[in-house]
Amino acid sequence: MTSLPSHPSDKALGLVIDLDTCxxxxxxxxxxxxxxxxxxxAPLPDRDPYGAEPSGVWFNxxxxxxxxxxxxxxxxxxPRSCLHCAEPDCVxxxxxxxxxxxxxxxxxxxxxxxxxxxxxxxWACPYGAREFDDDAGVMKKCTLCIxxxxxxxxxxxxxxxxxxxxxxxxxxxxxxLGDPSSAVSRxxxxxxxxxxxxxxxxxxxxxxxxxxxxxxxxxxxxxSTTGATGALGWLDxxxxx
Amino acid sequence: xxPALSVIVFTVASGAGYGLFALVALNVLVGLPFASPWQGxxxxxxxxxxxxxxxxxxxxxLGRPExxxxxxxxxxxSWLSREGIAALVTFVPxxxxxxxxxxxxxxxxxxxxxxxxxxxxxxxxxMIYASLKPIRQWRHxxxxxxxxxxxxxSGALLACLxxxxxxxxxxTLTLVAGVAxxxxxxxxxxxxxxxxxxxxxxxxxxxxxxxxxDDVRLLDPPHxxxxxxxxxxxxxxxxxxxxxxxxxxLMLGFALPLAATLGATLTxxxAGVAxxxxxxxxxxxxxxxxxxxxFAEATHTVMLYYGTRSV
Numbered sequence: 001m002t003s004l005p006s007h008p009s010d011k012a013l014g015l016v017i018d019l020d021t022c023x024x025x026x027x028x029x030x031x032x033x034x035x036x037x038x039x040x041x042a043p044l045p046d047r048d049p050y051g052a053e054p055s056g057v058w059f060n061x062x063x064x065x066x067x068x069x070x071x072x073x074x075x076x077x078x079p080r081s082c083l084h085c086a087e088p089d090c091v092x093x094x095x096x097x098x099x100x101x102x103x104x105x106x107x108x109x110x111x112x113x114x115x116x117x118x119x120x121x122x123w124a125c126p127y128g129a130r131e132f133d134d135d136a137g138v139m140k141k142c143t144l145c146i147x148x149x150x151x152x153x154x155x156x157x158x159x160x161x162x163x164x165x166x167x168x169x170x171x172x173x174x175x176x177l178g179d180p181s182s183a184v185s186r187x188x189x190x191x192x193x194x195x196x197x198x199x200x201x202x203x204x205x206x207x208x209x210x211x212x213x214x215x216x217x218x219x220x221x222x223x224s225t226t227g228a229t230g231a232l233g234w235l236d237x238x239x240x241x
Numbered sequence: 242x243x244p245a246l247s248v249i250v251f252t253v254a255s256g257a258g259y260g261l262f263a264l265v266a267l268n269v270l271v272g273l274p275f276a277s278p279w280q281g282x283x284x285x286x287x288x289x290x291x292x293x294x295x296x297x298x299x300x301x302x303l304g305r306p307e308x309x310x311x312x313x314x315x316x317x318x319s320w321l322s323r324e325g326i327a328a329l330v331t332f333v334p335x336x337x338x339x340x341x342x343x344x345x346x347x348x349x350x351x352x353x354x355x356x357x358x359x360x361x362x363x364x365x366x367x368m369i370y371a372s373l374k375p376i377r378q379w380r381h382x383x384x385x386x387x388x389x390x391x392x393x394x395s396g397a398l399l400a401c402l403x404x405x406x407x408x409x410x411x412x413t414l415t416l417v418a419g420v421a422x423x424x425x426x427x428x429x430x431x432x433x434x435x436x437x438x439x440x441x442x443x444x445x446x447x448x449x450x451x452x453x454x455d456d457v458r459l460l461d462p463p464h465x466x467x468x469x470x471x472x473x474x475x476x477x478x479x480x481x482x483x484x485x486x487x488x489x490x491l492m493l494g495f496a497l498p499l500a501a502t503l504g505a506t507l508t509x510x511x512a513g514v515a516x517x518x519x520x521x522x523x524x525x526x527x528x529x530x531x532x533x534x535x536f537a538e539a540t541h542t543v544m545l546y547y548g549t550r551s552v
Contacts (some may be wrong), residue, residue, distance in 0.1 A: 002315045019451070029463070054466045061463035065445065069455035078449055080463070080546055089374060095312035095322035114285050114311055117304015120321055122473065123242070126375035126443070128543035131469045137304025194450030197542060199442050201372045208450040 004087070004096040005103035012106040012178030013144055014084050014205035015164065016188050020212045022171040024064050024077030028163035032060040032081070032142075035162035040143045041112065045135045057131040059142040060163055070217040079172070081163070082129035083196065083204030084108050084143035090121040090130060099139075105206060106178065107146060112138045115195070126200050177205050242376065243476040244536035247302035252366060253277065253395075253528045255295030255328065256388065259359040260396020261288035262335055264417070266356035268400065269338075269347045273413055278342045280407035284400060285339050289332065296328060320372055324365035331358030370535075375542040377439055377552060379535075383432040390425035391494075391528055397421050398498055398524050402517040405505060415506050418520075419499060426495040429531070433487060441551035448545040455460045459548045474541035486534050494527020 011227045023202040036059055037044040046056035060081040067076045084101075088108050098114035099121050101107070110121075115138035122130040122139060130141045145161035148154060158165060175184035184207075187193070193207030225236045265284050268275070275281050300306040313329070315322040341348040367385035374380055376485035397418035404411045445457040501520035506513040538552040 003318045019449075026463075034303070055468050056467070058464075063459060063463050064461035065449060066460045067449075067451045067454040067457045069453065071453060073454075075460060076449065076451060076457075078511055078546075089372075090269045092318040093321065095315050095319045095325065096308070097311065097315050115305065115307070116308045116312055118302070118312065118321065119304075119473065120369070122318075122469070123541070124373055124375065126533070126542040128474070130548060132304065132473070134304075135532075139304075142418050194452065196450050197443050197447050199447060202374075210451055213453075228551075239394070 002091050002097055002099055004101055006092060008103050008106065009099075010105065010178045011176055012084070012086065012205045013149070013175070014106070014177045014178070014184075014207075015030060015081075015144075015161070016173040016175070016184045016193060016207045016209065018169075018171040018173070018191070018209045019076050019078060020191075020215055021169045022062075022077040022079060022173075022207060023169045024062055024075075025168065026062045027166045027168060028079055028131035028172060029058060029060045029062055033058055033163040035145060036143070039145070040147045041110070041140045042138065045133055047134070057133055057140050059129075059131075059140070067211075071213065074211060074216050078208075079163070080127065080129075081206075082144070083127055083179060083202070083206040084142075084144060086203035086205060087201060088123040090201065093120045093124045105176075107130065107144045108141070108145065109143055110141055111141055112136070112140075115139055125198050126202065127204075144174075158185070173191055177207065242535045242541060243473050245302050247298050249532045249536070251295045251299035251302075252388075253295075253525065253533055254291045254298060254529070255366070256363060257395035257525065258288045258291030258293075258295055258436060259328075259331065259362045260392035260394070261291065261399045262331060262355050262396070263359040263393065264396040264400040264414070265338070266352040266359065267417070268414075269352035270356070271351060271413070274410060275347075276407035276409040277406075280403055280409055281342050281347055282339055283407070284393040284403045285335055285342075287399065287403070289335055290398075292328065292332070304326040310394065312322070320365050320368040324362060324369060325465035327358060327362040329366050331355065331362055334358055336494070347362060357429045360389070363389050376539045377442065378436045378539045379523060381432065381435060381439075383428055383435065387425070387428050387432055390421060390428050391432070393421040394418065394425045394495075394498070395521075395528060397526055397541075398502065398517070398521045401502060402514070402521050405514045405517045411506065415502055418502050422424060422495050422499045422502075426491065429490065429495075443542050443545060444551040445545050445549075448542065458550065459546070470543050471547060474543050475547060476537060480538060483534065486530055490527050490531040492527070493523050494531055495524075498527070 044057040048054050063078045065076045065078055091101050096114045096116050098111045101168055117137040130139050133140050149159050160174045164174045172185050176182045188207040191209040193209050195204050228236045277454045278377035300309050313325050318324055338351040367388035370379040371384040399420055403476045404414050449457055451457050498520040501516045542552050
């Protein structure tokens with residue numbers, strides 16, 4: 001059923017991604033590809049992987065931006081994956097019932113056995129979260145590692161999405177964003193967690209933490225010597241004559 | 242957006258087919274005389290052939306066409322599902338009308354059902370595009386009227402051609418075709434002006450949540466090769482030639498068919514049939530270009546992550 005759940009639970013599992021600490025190493029993208037090519041939506045096909053024009057299905061891609069303004073400028077590495085929106089048009093446009101949002105935890109999934117490969121869901125997603133599998137003729141997307149987070153065969157600490165488990169910078173956090181007292185909700189609140197393209201009204205679950213102000217280098221290097229003391233202060237005064 | 246050939250063929254053929262269904266229904270409802278039942282049947286048959294061909298073409302772009310029937314199940318939420326159902330259900334009054342016509346006179350009741358079905362189908366086609374928020378050129382109030390008026394134009398030109406072939410009166414049909422073509426032209430010109438003027442709601446700043454900065458630009462793409470998103474949403478060949486192609490649409494799709502239809506009224510006879518056929522041919526060619534542009538000029542927000550600064 002591609003109508004949204006009429007009685008969704010308060011639970012909204014998702015990610016909080018820290019753009020301040022992300023170092024742009026692409027480990028999340030690689031770990032995602034590795035896990036998911038054997039997971040719930042497996043395989044994630046590759047065309048011409050070692051050739052001149054490789055292309056393939058990835059659920060997570062890291063874009064690097066240059067951000068600048070009155071406050072200064074810096075590089076921001078930006079991992080992009082499904083945001084598991086509260087109002088996901090990718091679900092409601094689906095003509096077959098293949099695309100659905102789970103009432104129990106808000107995860108947006110695709111039932112591959114029902115998908116006819118019309119691609120309309122990928123057009124309806126503003127964020128480019130869905131990629132088409134030419135080999136299977138069906139659409140594929142991030143499952144929030146549904147086969148890890150509920151997996152009793154894994155140690156409890158490992159029951160997080162592969163991208164979160166692998167992140168060496170601690171820039172990715174997984175949890176229940178529907179619960180205001182959860183660690184991820186408190187982190188998003190404390191760090192001014194943002195929705196992407198809020199103007200479109202999809203109400204994404206995932207939040208992005210903007211860079212902390214003190215990590216943004218100011219536009220011009222500070223060459224003022226005010227406050228210099230001791231030997232350096234003496235040198236400054238001497239040279240300033 | 243990438244203009245898939247199968248989708249262009251589908252919308253052009255099904256637009257003409259359901260437009261023709263609507264014209265036959267209107268014809269019956271206002272009581273225009275038919276030369277013989279065969280004129281009605283030939284017109285209905287052509288409408289059914291075009292609509293059926295369009296539906297087959299649309300299944301060509303599916304990854305799993307053998308499961309196409311599943312696309313009819315989600316009418317509660319999906320315009321694509323509603324379109325599929327309306328498209329198929331409309332064949333019922335069309336077949337009923339043909340059957341009753343064979344017995345003698347056409348049925349007004351079947352004509353009403355046929356008209357509703359045809360209008361609903363084309364409106365659903367337009368709504369598939371008009372409901373997509375990431376594409377501002379499609380999420381525009383003139384998209385549905387545009388699909389409707391262009392379907393009406395194609396249908397009226399085809400109905401004129403059949404009336405001329407069978408020697409039935411054509412004055413009213415020519416008038417309908419003229420009005421539909423003029424309205425479609427006005428709608429299209431207004432639409433183009435509106436999308437050219439339209440301001441982007443989304444930028445790289447809103448797409449990344451980096452509201453503290455004034456300017457955000459892509460430094461490094463996530464991959465050096467292409468991918469599905471770039472192929473499907475990153476199409477930009479035609480935008481370079483948009484103004485030339487728009488003139489082509491106005492000439493081929495609207496002006497030439499209008500002139501040829503009026504010319505057919507003046508000449509009549511075999512020359513009239515030839516001119517009516519020319520009007521249909523030019524209109525189809527113009528509609529193909531219009532549909533191609535409709536896709537090619539559409540920008541998707543996902544491109545904000547791939548170097549476009551605002552959509």
